[in-house]
Amino acid sequence: MRNIQLLALGVSAAMLLAGCSAAAADDEIVVGAVYSITGSQASIDQPGYNGFKLAAKQINESGGINGKQIRVAFSDAASETTTLTNVVSELIENDGAVALGGTNDSTLALVAGPIAQAAGIPFVASGATLPTLPEQVGDSMFMACYGDDLQAEAIADYSTEELGAQTAWALVDQAYDFTTALNKFFQERFTASGGEIVLEDSYKSGDTDYSAQIARLQALKTQPDVLFVAAIPNEAGIITQQIRAAGLMQPIVSGDGYDTPLVAEVAGANSKDVYFSTHVSLESTDAVVQDFVTAYTEEYGTAPENAFAALGFDTMNLIADALKRATDDTDPAAVRDALASTQNLVAVTGTISFPEGSRKPSKAVTIMRIVDEVTTFVETIQP
Amino acid sequence: MKSFLTRKNVVLLGGIVLLVVLLGVADATLNNYYLRILQLMGIYIVLTASLNLTNGFTGDFSLGHAAFMAIGGYVSALLTMPLAARALQLADLPAWFQEFAMPFPLATVLGGLLAALVALPVGLVVLRLRGHYLAVMTLGLLIVVKSLASNWEPVTRGARGLSGLDSATTLWWAFGWAVVTVFVVWRLVHSPFGRSMIAVRDDSVAAASRGIYVFQIRLIAFIMSAFFGGVGGALLAHQLTAITPPTYSFDLTFLIVIMLVIGGSGSVTGSVIGAIIMTIVPVILRDLERRFELPGVSQIIIAAALIAFMIFRRQGLMGSREMHPSTWFMKKPATPVSVDAPQQ
Known part of the structure; x- marks a missing residue:
């Protein structure tokens, strides 16, 4: 009887300790990807995450950013709010992400956003089209897609x-x-x-x-x-x-x-x-679109499933562009400011600019x- | 007159002081991610310990805990929502409702009270049944509450839910409520009332023939359980800073039931242990998922572990026994306080 009690106590204590894990290294920039590749969001988030990873890979192959490589930190958010909040917090606190990107759903973005906002980490929503999203969350919230x-x-x-x-x-x-x-x-x-x-x-x-x-x-x-x-x-x-x-x-x-x-x-x-x-026609003859479709097909053995793949790709590039221009690519506040001043970034889903004071891009609609x-x-x- | 400083009370006070110190250290040293997990643990302890009142001690297998959580969550969210978020989301409600935001602690209590208030008429109806029939009825309650949350547009905003709440659930609130819940449940179970509950569970006919008001006992246990369910729901809503109908799904009800079953229904300390384990195991498994890039595997592992658990240790880790810290320092082995595991 007493053995069982001690065993239960020991197991609990061991589990508490096991929870701890490692953090970020020096010559790399950690960017967090917030996607749900299981659950109800999977059909649009998996292509989104694939696009996100593809962009990071291309950037690293062409020399990275300011001599540093990008590491995409990812943990499945499981299309569910409790897991999502844990994941966002983990990416910020344990992985030391300097910026986050992801989510194709406005309701989930409204749950994930405030955590990044409270920590001062910029968050780029890739496919959440609620027009009031940036205002509702705060000055750390950006959209890679247009609003409804x-x-x-x-x-x-x-x-x-x-x-x-x-x-x-x-x-x-x-x-x-x-x-x-x-x-x-x-x-x-x-x-x-x-x-x-x-x-x-x-x-x-x-x-x-x-x-x-x-x-x-x-x-x-x-x-x-x-x-x-x-x-x-x-x-x-x-x-x-x-x-x-x-x-x-x-x-x-x-x-x-x-x-x-x-x-x-x-x-x-x-x-x-x-x-x-x-957001984009993947059959468009535009060179940017066709290059993306070719690269995606080569990487994953299938053509981009929908426009959310392109939005994931653009989200990573949007963050990378800001990291390049930021006065200090390790400082989330500097990255946030650089994001806010994004102008004429050529992206698969159209050229992205954030109008003064707005964190929602004005871009072409297909x-x-x-x-x-x-x-x-x-x-x-x-x- | 009996001295206040009995061995039991010293251990109890010592335990609370130890917990406060540990929480203080955790609060000062851990980052927000670990604090978030710990808060979740506190919330799950509230929920599991309170579900134990019906499912474990009174033998009324309820699957409606998520319904009471939803009630507590929505009520508290509507009461505490900051003015700016109100203007954006609740524009259809009367003007007076746009102009106040209640402090979180008060809203938590009111959320719990409303859940308890709903439990009264619901209990009067569903507690006429027992066993599987009761389980199905409480599941029905969950469906009713969920549809109400999904369709009462002006108030709950339907499937869109309410967002932009203050993240008011701190480590202190989560564990404060956990301590209160465990204390209340413990005192209740180890009182004449608790004896009646266990008697009702084990043999309601015999209990009735001994003069126990069976229905009344079951109803009170159901209402008490609902109150803390509502409180837990309020805490969860302010941990997530948003509330949507899908959060209060069957999955959540089952998660709490699983915590109870693993810890041992019919044991207060068992329900606490169950809650702790089922908070930490998924976090560790998610970590492994990340490391080996096998998304979704943790759910399979948990399911398989549960099946194994049901085969090899059906009564849960603790069965219906209690962990007695006051006996750890004694020479003689502790005597079991409770009777056999419930037959569920």
Whole structure:
């Protein structure tokens, strides 16, 4: 009996001690990668992390930064808030990361960001598009991607100018910051350029039957010119399928939630005339994009899975560029200042500049079109 | 009159002084990462020790602990949220709600109280059942609370959750609550009331025939457990500085149940040991995952270890025995205070 007690006590003590591990070395710069390669985020975070590592590898092969090599410190955040907070803290405190990059989800970025902010470590969110993210977290938070305001405005402009739309129907997923923000900015821009939202309807992520919303749309006296759908990838295919199956053939317009193979797979022959905004077209003939696609394919044996791979790549390059320009590449505050003054950095997802006082880049938005299961590049819109 | 300075009380006081010194040293020497893990440990001790009241001592196998945590978490988050974050996130709520932010300690207690208040009507209904039926009903409670959190947009912001909370959970709050929880649970279990709880667990018919109000005992244990569950939820929300529905999932309920089972349900010190082990093991395994670049392996290892545990030491590390520091310094072996392990 007493033996068991002592054993239990001993095991606990041994575990406490075992928790301690090693820290950073001198002739290297540690950059933390915050990605969830297991759990619900895995399908977009794994490509993101791959892109991030690829950029670091390329930088090291071409001599590193200020004579130092970059070491990417990484620990899986498991798509879960408790693990995520532990990981971010570990990368800062134990690995001595001078800057962090990662996360493709705004909610997770809002959890990870404040820890970096409190420690004064700059954090570059690679794919979290909540426009208010930098303001909500503080002056250490940057975005490598554009905000939802920019992409919503781009697709609204495309609807009015190129598709000649004057009236629109809006369907919004109420469950996400991303979808509600996309809807808000789309409507503001669309009405500001003289358009009219004839009906706004909503649903919740996870719904599978949209017949009620479609019936209300069909009951309208005059049909709207375009159908705007603010959805996350999970529902993008189902909604498209049901709208087309009901015989409604107007163009469907949306944001980067539609940048998923699910639209073509689920809607099949019904995936017609869908336009959406996203970060980059990997089929673009632009040399920067093609070099990235080639390097990624060589490194991982597969073409970049989606735009998040490119965003991960750009995130690392954004940090590297700041490290090069920083007055002291070991001082997080200097790196933060250098990041804030980023100008005209050529990146795969468009040229990145942070306007004065803003930590959200103004960059080009890519418009894509899906016709009969095939996604093609339409144009890029400069803000 | 009995002297206050009994052997037991001296050991108790000594233990608390020792803990305060250790925490003080930890607070001064460890970096934020290790402090974060330690805080998590304190929170898990609160949760496991309180779950023990129902699952271990009264024999009511509840899977609803995460539901009470969610209630405590959301209530405290809504009360403490800083004004700037309020303006951004809770614009739909009445004006008076935009203009105050309650201190964290008070909000923690209120979070616990509301969880307890919810446990009253819920307990009146679900405690009519026992065994598997009760487990399923409490699981249902978790689903109800989660759907409420996901759909009550103006208040909880649905799936988006509430963020931008102060990181108010310190080492002192986490372990302060852990000490309070363990103390309350210990005193409760080692009181006539605790004897009744154990009697109800072991044979409720016999207990009833001896004049014990079985339902009342079970209800009080359920409510007490819910209170500390709510407190634990509030602490966790202010450790993560954000609260979203997926955090309070089945996984969390199961994690706490696993801690209890490993430590030994029916043993207060066992639940503390279980919480400590299940805080540290995943951290060490995550470290190994990193070193050998095998993401996801730690979950498989933990699952396999649990199966092995269930086969070879079903009653948990401590069974239903207690670790008695006051007896370590005595010559004669300690006598078991409690009876057999619960039959779950």
